[in-house]
Amino acid sequence: MAQVKRLQRRAFRARILLYRAAIFFVETRLLILNADPVFHDRALGLFDQIDGIETRIIRTLSDAITVLLAENFDGFVVEGDAPLAVEQATNARQHFPSLEIVCLVPPTNDERHSKVATQQNLKIIHAHASDRRLDYYLREFVRSLDRPSGTAAEGIDPCHSLIGNLNQFSAAEILQMSCLGQRSGRFTFKSGRGNSEIYLQQGSVRHAVFDRLEGEAAVAEIFRWRQGRFYFEEGIISQVQTVDRPWAHLLIDNLQKLDETLELVSV
Amino acid sequence: MRDKELETRLRYLTLQLDSWKKLHDFITYGLDKAKPIISAEQERQFTETRSQLLQETEFVLRELNLLAELSGKAMNVLQRASSIRGVRELPNEEIRRLEMEWNGVFTKLGVMQGQLKAQRKKLSGLSVWAYYFQRLIRRPAVAA
Numbered sequence: 203m204a205q206v207k208r209l210q211r212r213a214f215r216a217r218i219l220l221y222r223a224a225i226f227f228v229e230t231r232l233l234i235l236n237a238d239p240v241f242h243d244r245a246l247g248l249f250d251q252i253d254g255i256e257t258r259i260i261r262t263l264s265d266a267i268t269v270l271l272a273e274n275f276d277g278f279v280v281e282g283d284a285p286l287a288v289e290q291a292t293n294a295r296q297h298f299p300s301l302e303i304v305c306l307v308p309p310t311n312d313e314r315h316s317k318v319a320t321q322q323n324l325k326i327i328h329a330h331a332s333d334r335r336l337d338y339y340l341r342e343f344v345r346s347l348d349r350p351s352g353t354a355a356e357g358i359d360p361c362h363s364l365i366g367n368l369n370q371f372s373a374a375e376i377l378q379m380s381c382l383g384q385r386s387g388r389f390t391f392k393s394g395r396g397n398s399e400i401y402l403q404q405g406s407v408r409h410a411v412f413d414r415l416e417g418e419a420a421v422a423e424i425f426r427w428r429q430g431r432f433y434f435e436e437g438i439i440s441q442v443q444t445v446d447r448p449w450a451h452l453l454i455d456n457l458q459k460l461d462e463t464l465e466l467v468s469v
Numbered sequence: 470m471r472d473k474e475l476e477t478r479l480r481y482l483t484l485q486l487d488s489w490k491k492l493h494d495f496i497t498y499g500l501d502k503a504k505p506i507i508s509a510e511q512e513r514q515f516t517e518t519r520s521q522l523l524q525e526t527e528f529v530l531r532e533l534n535l536l537a538e539l540s541g542k543a544m545n546v547l548q549r550a551s552s553i554r555g556v557r558e559l560p561n562e563e564i565r566r567l568e569m570e571w572n573g574v575f576t577k578l579g580v581m582q583g584q585l586k587a588q589r590k591k592l593s594g595l596s597v598w599a600y601y602f603q604r605l606i607r608r609p610a611v612a613a
Contacts, residue, residue, distance in 0.1 A: 239484055240525045243477075250476035259484060261521070 230255045230347050231274065235266045235290060236281040245281060245306055245329060248337045252344055263290045267466045270298055271426065274394040276347040281306040281329065288315045288324065295322045297463040298426070299419050300395070300412060304343055364434035368393070373424045374453060376432065381405045381449040388438040393430025400424065401440035406449050409440035417444035418452065425456045426463070470597045475588055481529045482582045488525070489575050491518045492550065496571070499556035500564065507553045515553050523547055539577055542570040 232255055239246060239259045249257050258275075260266045270278070278298070280291045284307040291303045304325040307315070319326050327339045366376065373391065377400065380389070384405035391398045398412035398420060410420040445452070495515045498504060526543050530536040549567045550556050559567065592600065 240481060240529060243480070246480060247473070247477060250480065251471055251473060253471070259480070 230276045230344055232257045232277050232279060232344070232347075233266060233269060233275040234259045234279045234281065235261075235263065237261055242281070244333075245279075245336065245340065248333070248340050249279075251337070252341060255344055263293060264466055266290075266294065267297065267463060270294070270301070271428070271463065274429070275301070277302040277304065277343065279304050279306055279343075284308065284310040284312065284315045288318055291324045292318060292322050293466070295324065297459070297466070298423075300415055300423050302343075302347055363387070363436045364432075366432055368427050368430045368432060373427060373432070374457065376434075377402075377407070377449070378453065380434065381407070385434070385436070386439060387434055387436040388440070389432055389434050391424055391427060391430055391432045393427050395427070395430075398424050401438070403439055407445045407452060409442050409444045411444075418447070418455075421445065421452055422456050422459060425460060470592055470595055470600055472589075472592055475585060475592070478533060479582070479585045479589065481532055482578060482585065485522075485525065485529050486575070486578050486582060488518055488522050489571070489578065492522065492546075493571060493575070495553055496550055496556050496567070499553040507557070512553055519547060519550065533581060535577065535581070539574050542573045546570045546574065 232249065234246065234249070234257055236242065236246065236259055239261065246257070246259065249255065258269065260269060266278070269275075278291075278294060278301050280287045280294070280303065282290070284305075287305045287307045291305050294301065294303060302325075303323075304327055305319060306327050306329045308330050309328050316326060318324075325343065327336070327343065329336070331339065364376070364380075368391070377389070380387075380402055382405065386403050386405075387401075389400040389402070391400070396413055399410065400407060400421065401409040407421060410417060410424070412420040412423050415423060492515075495511070495518065498511070499507065522543070526547075527536065527540065530539050530543070546567060549559065549563060556564075556567070595603070
């Protein structure tokens with residue numbers, strides 16, 4: 203009995219060590235929007251001191267959108283005066299619904315910004331806090347981004363009737379093809395951002411889920427993915443229904459949103 | 470371990486290099502005769518990049534101890550390239566000089582970025598104790 207307990211304790215310790223090692227080696231990627239990163243770099247200096255993160259600094263929102271479209275980031279930090287930072291973060295939220303966004307702003311008496319931040323699921327950190335406190339807040343934010351999901355799982359299963367890569371076919375293209383073919387089943391998309399699923403029934407989207415998002419918001423998110431893999435499993439039907447609009451409407455709306463995102467990039 | 474000063478210098482360098490690359494993209498566009506249209510938006514972005522460089526170059530070069538070596542070249546580039554249209558209208562000799570001076574600044578900054586990255590890599594394998602211990606035993610003896 204004692205030996206079993208000892209073995210259990212060892213296994214537990216080994217698991218903790220593995221978990222710590224995983225946290226150490228998986229870098230959290232942060233995109234930081236700061237218009238004046240040389241002269242207003244207090245928070246940047248604190249980010250530099252946090253282990254296990256990779257930061258990229260961008261000066262304009264259009265550059266940030268370009269980078270967010272091309273690469274995966276775990277979090278987006280918008281630094282600046284409250285009205286502008288909240289507006290830029292809100293703008294980014296419209297185009298990247300699942301992205302963790304934090305606004306690093308000086309304290310303000312204007313309640314509107316905090317209201318907008320709550321509505322848009324933006325975190326607010328007061329940039330004028332003491333070094334120690336600000337460091338604590340930033341570390342907390344980075345810690346909240348740590349998640350075990352990483353690279354997409356590979357493998358071919360005989361029950362997958364369609365397998366492919368999002369580099370070659372966009373989600374819009376493959377969904378269009380499946381909906382026109384009146385298919386029923388489940389699409390699974392796997393990318394560095396995580397896994398997501400879209401359920402089809404008789405050629406229309408019935409349910410979509412990605413992380414905490416469900417329904418049309420999840421479809422909109424998957425539309426933007428340009429990297430990752432997907433496969434389709436015929437005949438798996440969802441009991442839950444979170445999407446009730448015809449596919450054509452979803453397609454038009456999301457393509458329009460994507461165009462708006464690309465317009466922002468070209469500004 | 471991470472050295473605060475090293476990280477700051479690397480950050481400044483990366484930002485400077487990004488701005489110099491952007492400026493080069495605009496200059497190349499201006500010199501490309503196959504692209505006759507220069508839009509007002511492109512000129513605005515060019516001015517934005519140029520103003521960032523004008524503000525930051527001196528400060529960053531001083532932080533990197535490169536002010537004496539690069540300040541003159543950097544300012545020459547920024548003064549010659551007043552706008553994309555202005556670059557297009559420069560005489561050939563001036564264009565050659567502009568490109569040479571841009572190259573001088575970019576090469577030096579690039580080399581320094583590599584050196585700092587190498588330092589960071591070396592430091593990342595050390596614990597805080599090992600770092601200070603090494604500094605202690607390497608400290609040169611000074612005669613009183």
